Amino acid sequence: MSYTWRSVAAIFPPTFTVPAMNIRAMNYNTSRAVFRAANKTNVGAMLFEIARSEMGYTDQRPVEYVASVIAAAIKEGYHGPVFIQGDHFQISAARYKKDSTAEVQAVKDLMDEAVAAGFYNIDIDTSTLVDLSFDTLDEQQNTNYTLCAELTQYVRSIEPAGVTISLGGEIGEVGHKNSTVEELHAFMQGYNKHLDGATGISKISVQTGTSHGASCCLMEPWPR
């Protein structure tokens, strides 16, 4: 999807959207319905995703998730590409406060498991660590962009040869204050400084006033 996002970003105004569906229950049956609809309407791009938290309470590990989705595609005779995404690979603010090293390692361990299973799209979510009590936007976003860059570099170190995993970042925690353009600039400027030459994110989620965020695609290159 990395190439797709970059292609979408080059088109203005955007001419299509890509649905991302969090299949939490009855994965095989639900995914079959998705593929039936995709076949019927000739859909080209859609994402099957699941968040770190959802894997926990639905007891679906990444490899089970991928197997269920692919099984549904085969069952329905779907011959298009299947994109699977790790949604909200999120740092828990509470656990980070208690033991930051262990919490970051837990997300890296999940990345290992997910990439091995075939999650080639991952949304890194360190936005839980944005601290609005600071005066400057750079200070507010500092832990968010620093950790997001660290996790970006980690994914680059484990991705299979020939695969560039599409990564996303987040600048505003779901359900909190609406994001601003200035926050996006503060995040990206700090993030790019910490990348050390690694390929960065290709999209970012912002808080838009709904109970959940929405993604937009990044124009390349982002000004450094």
Next chain:
Amino acid sequence: MKANSVQELMSHLAGAIEVQEDTVSVVDEAALRNKMDDLVYTAVFGEGLTRDTARWLIIAAGRPGHIPRFNP
């Protein structure tokens, strides 16, 4: 039907897919579709090596050159 062993699983899939060392080939797409309900049941509700084999077979069958084009 949930397979209870790898042997039972492979026997059930005979004629649909072939495994040679670490390579999975779909030899009859329609037959695989017919057997998919049981295969995915084993992949989700099976146990140990049988479950893991079922998962691997599904994912491998979905790689480029087989049925759906799986990622990236």
